[in-house]
Amino acid sequence: MSQKEQSFDAVSLRVMWARLISITDEGVSALVRTSFSPIVSESFDLSVIVLDAEGHSMAQGTQSIPSFTGCAPATLQHMLERFPPETLRPGDVVATNDPWMGTGHIFDINVMRPVFRQGRIVAYVISVTHLPDIGGTGYGASSTTQFEEGLLIPATKIVEGGTVNRFIVELIEANTRVPDQVLGDIMANVTCTELSARQLLEFMDEYGIDDLAPLSAAIRTQSEQAVRQGISRMRDGRYTNEFPIEGVDEPAKLACQIDVRGDSIHVDLAGTSPAVRRGMNSPLCFTNAYANFAIKCLAAPQVPNNEGSTQPVTVMAPAGCILNPDRPFPTGAKHTSGYFVMPLIFGALADASPETAQADSGMINVFNCQGVHRDGMPISTMYFASGGFGAMSRHDGLPTMSHPANNTGVSVEMWERMTSLALEKKELVPDSGGPGASRGGLGQATVMKNESGNPFTVHLMGFRTEFAAQGLHGGGAGHLREARINGELVDPKARLKLMPGDVMSRIEAGGGGYGEPFKRPPEQVLADVVNGYVSVEGALWSYGVDVDLEQMTARRR
Numbered sequence: 001m002s003q004k005e006q007s008f009d010a011v012s013l014r015v016m017w018a019r020l021i022s023i024t025d026e027g028v029s030a031l032v033r034t035s036f037s038p039i040v041s042e043s044f045d046l047s048v049i050v051l052d053a054e055g056h057s058m059a060q061g062t063q064s065i066p067s068f069t070g071c072a073p074a075t076l077q078h079m080l081e082r083f084p085p086e087t088l089r090p091g092d093v094v095a096t097n098d099p100w101m102g103t104g105h106i107f108d109i110n111v112m113r114p115v116f117r118q119g120r121i122v123a124y125v126i127s128v129t130h131l132p133d134i135g136g137t138g139y140g141a142s143s144t145t146q147f148e149e150g151l152l153i154p155a156t157k158i159v160e161g162g163t164v165n166r167f168i169v170e171l172i173e174a175n176t177r178v179p180d181q182v183l184g185d186i187m188a189n190v191t192c193t194e195l196s197a198r199q200l201l202e203f204m205d206e207y208g209i210d211d212l213a214p215l216s217a218a219i220r221t222q223s224e225q226a227v228r229q230g231i232s233r234m235r236d237g238r239y240t241n242e243f244p245i246e247g248v249d250e251p252a253k254l255a256c257q258i259d260v261r262g263d264s265i266h267v268d269l270a271g272t273s274p275a276v277r278r279g280m281n282s283p284l285c286f287t288n289a290y291a292n293f294a295i296k297c298l299a300a301p302q303v304p305n306n307e308g309s310t311q312p313v314t315v316m317a318p319a320g321c322i323l324n325p326d327r328p329f330p331t332g333a334k335h336t337s338g339y340f341v342m343p344l345i346f347g348a349l350a351d352a353s354p355e356t357a358q359a360d361s362g363m364i365n366v367f368n369c370q371g372v373h374r375d376g377m378p379i380s381t382m383y384f385a386s387g388g389f390g391a392m393s394r395h396d397g398l399p400t401m402s403h404p405a406n407n408t409g410v411s412v413e414m415w416e417r418m419t420s421l422a423l424e425k426k427e428l429v430p431d432s433g434g435p436g437a438s439r440g441g442l443g444q445a446t447v448m449k450n451e452s453g454n455p456f457t458v459h460l461m462g463f464r465t466e467f468a469a470q471g472l473h474g475g476g477a478g479h480l481r482e483a484r485i486n487g488e489l490v491d492p493k494a495r496l497k498l499m500p501g502d503v504m505s506r507i508e509a510g511g512g513g514y515g516e517p518f519k520r521p522p523e524q525v526l527a528d529v530v531n532g533y534v535s536v537e538g539a540l541w542s543y544g545v546d547v548d549l550e551q552m553t554a555r556r557r
Contacts, residue, residue, distance in 0.1 A: 008218050017219050019203055020059035021304060024048045027127065027196035028061035034191050036184025037132040038418060042410040043384055045130040048192060050200060051076055052216035053085075053121050057307040059219070065405050067338070068128040069305055070289025071103045075110050076124055082155040090116045091162030093190050096155040097134065099146065100327065104286030104334040105279075106150050107131055107139050109186055111158070113193035115200055122204065123212055125196040127189040131182055133380035135175040139368040140459025141279040141333035141493040149279065149332050151175040159190060177370060177380040220308030223300075227309045228263035230299025234352040236260050241348035245340055246466050246492070248276045252322055254340055258348045267291050267345065269317040275325035278493065282338030283331055284317055284324040290338055290404060291315045294345040298356045333461040333493070335405070339363055342404045343390070343469075350472050355393055359434065360469035361403040362387020362443050362478050362509030369498070371456035374420040379456075381419065384409050388433045388441025388478055388511035390469060397441030397511035399428055399533075420452035429479065429507055430535050434468075435542035436475030436513020437520050442533055443479065443508035450498045462492030464509040471512035476542065478510025517543050518556075526554035 008016070027048035035041045047068030048061040055076045060069045078101035079094045088094075094112045096102055102110040108130050115123040136143070136150030143149045151172065158168050172186070173179040209215065239258045244251035255271030275281045292310045296303075303309060317324035322337050343360040350357040368382040384407050389397035402408065412423045425447040434440035450456055460483055468477040483490050484505045490496060498504060525545040528534035530552075539547045540557065547554045 008215070013218055013222070016207065016215055017059070017304070020050055021062065023196055023199045023203060024050055024059050024061040026199060027125070027192045028063055030195045031127060031129065031188050031192040034188040035129070036181040036188070037381060038410050038414055039132055039382060040129050040185055040188065042414055043407045045407050047072070047128045048196060049126045050196065051124045051126065052212045053123060054213065055080070055124065056216055056220060058212070058216045060305050063406070065407070066293040067286050067289040067405070068103050068108070070292055070310070071285045072126045072128070073307055074285055075102050076112060076126060079112050079155045083157070085114070085121050088114045088121065089161055091159065092157055093159035093193065094155055095153060095158040095186070097131070097153045098155070099283050099331045100285065101155065102285070103128060104283045104338065105331045106134055106146070106152050107332065109189060111186070111189035111193055113197055115197040117201055117204060123200055125193040125200070127192045129185055129189055131185060133176045133178050133182055135177070137495070138370050138380065138457065138459055139332055139382060140495055141336060141461050142459065142495040143279045143330040143332055144277045146328040146330050149330055158186070177378050220306055223303050223306050223308030224311045226300040226303045227296060228312050231260065231265055231295070231312055232263040234260050234349065236262065237352065239348040239352055241344055242271060243344070243347070243470070244467055245337060246463050247273070248278050251466070252276065252337065254323070254337070254344050256344050256348055258345065260352055264312045265295055267313065267315045269321065269323050272317065272321040272323050274320055275322050275329045277329070279330035279332030280322065280336045280493070281325035281329045281331050282323050282334040286334050286338045287317055287323040287341055288315045290341040291345060293404065294342040298346070298349060298353050336461055336463045336493070339404055347470070347472070354473070357472060358392050359390035359397070359436070359440060359472040359475050359512030359514045360478070361390040361397070361401065361511045362441070362464060362469050362481070364402045364405055364407060365481060365506070365508055366461055368459040369419065369421070369456050371452060372454040374452045374454070379419055383415065385444060385446055385506060385508050387443045387464065387469070387481065387509035390511040391434070391436050391438035391440050391471070391475060391514035393438065393514055396439045397433060399433070399442035400444045400508065401441060421456070422449045422451045423447070424449055428532065429510070430532055431538040432479040432510030433533065434471045434476040434478040434510060434513035435517035436471055437515030437517065438475070438513060439520065439528065439533070440469065440471065440475070440478045440511035440513045443481070443510045445505070445507050447503060447505045449503045450500055453500050455500065456498040458496045458498050458504065460490070460492055460494055460496065465492045469509055469512040472514050474516040475513030476517060478512050481509040482507050522554040522556055526552070
């Protein structure tokens with residue numbers, strides 16, 4: 001038996017696998033504690049991934065973004081094309097924010113450190129975070145080419161032999177609005193990879209491992225088998241889906257054809273609209289990551305993420321479409337098209353896998369703001385708010401869930417202190433979840449006032465303002481998203497001015513329902529009304545249930 005075919009007993013494999021995950025979790029912890037911006041420390045817009053010497057991902061931090069994790073193996077290969085393994089030395093750290101090499105837009109920095117043991121590379125650690133700023137117009141959807149979006153950093157040794165590349169540091173410092181935060185976050189990534197590399201070597205010493213390849217192969221094989229088993233439970237066949245999303249001058253269309261054959265799946269995104277001259281395009285790396293994530297959620301959601309789970313899935317998208325744009329199309333708000341890959345696939349496979357398919361989600365929403373704090377400090381940061389989760393066959397959708405990413409929200413106190421934008425209201429929106437036998441998750445309403453005394457530039461990146469989250473198998477649609485400034489509806493993808501005293505209010509979209517609403521038991525509808533999820537009027541309109549709160553009764557009309 002060759003070393004790469006080495007077998008592990010089930011207990012040993014599980015223990016070592018868990019250790020690798022714990023190493024990446026420690027990397028996440030270090031990243032959060034040493035970062036300068038709340039995008040990382042509060043919102044967890046990050047990933048930490050360990051890859052073997054051949055570039056296969058083995059483990060990720062538990063709190064990691066699916067797109068970052070899904071892109072990492074390809075990102076590493078791009079880096080190694082520029083810096084072949086034999087040219088790397090201990091203490092080297094390579095970084096890039098190239099959208100087509102990294103994770104789809106220039107606002108994410110990808111930082112890689114080779115891990116050396118006894119003079120040879122035994123692994124790589126990659127850390128990815130969303131930066132608070134990278135110059136240009138700023139994080140948003142308004143740019144018309146990639147050149148407007150900011151500073152693009154090709155694959156570069158930001159640290160060489162343990163010495164920081166001062167030119168790169170000065171270049172970033174000269175091109176960003178908040179250089180202390182940007183450089184602080186980048187160096188937090190560098191620190192994170194150093195800690196993870198050190199702990200990985202300690203792990204290898206403890207277990208007497210000279211080569212991680214056999215362990216990596218065993219982990220990836222387990223994950224691949226689990227996903228293949230999940231796919232094999234789906235009904236074989238060809239499945240299609242298409243729907244419109246908000247475009248520029250007219251809606252764009254996303255389309256897919258999915259072939260389920262035995263224990264493998266092929267996703268073809270032919271029929272999808274061409275790329276647009278606004279920053280809504282999703283490079284193939286981002287598109288591919290979310291297509292694979294969607295299949296994994298359907299087939300084997302309980303298995304930790306690594307490259308093995310992607311092996312049964314192939315993804316194609318026509319060159320030049322909005323889900324596979326060419327340079328120099330702008331990609332800043334890639335998520336406004338790329339996030340929809342998940343509901344596109346879920347909708348296509350709703351009949352193939354009805355027990356695991358999910359209705360559409362209201363999805364995470366984000367806006368970016370640039371300005372000056374009341375104390376005179378420059379600000380460039382972003383705010384996350386979430387729509388409702390789509391319902392499933394036996395589960396109501398949870399309210400305000402960060403789907404399909406898994407960011408967390410910034411606390412009200414932190415946000416106000418950091419920006420001097422006051423949150424006057426943050427609450428759930430009754431009746432915003434789509435009705436169904438399983439109810440869609442609620443969106444939320446936020447009201448924010450500019451109390452900085454200075455004008456702010458606000459980049460909105462809203463979607464689901466025209467096309468609501470759809471239900472499945474008879475479930476109803478969730479409510480739409482909207483944004484207003486001083487009570488007036490605004491373009492959901494515009495770059496706007498928020499003057500001192502101006503008030504911005506937003507309503508986040510609700511998730512779709514699952515199953516016929518009239519099959520929802522009246523007692524569950526009563527509980528929804530009591531909890532404030534559904535109004536008394538909504539109970540009657542959507543579910544045909546009369547609710548009497550005084551008597552605490554509910555009956556089907």
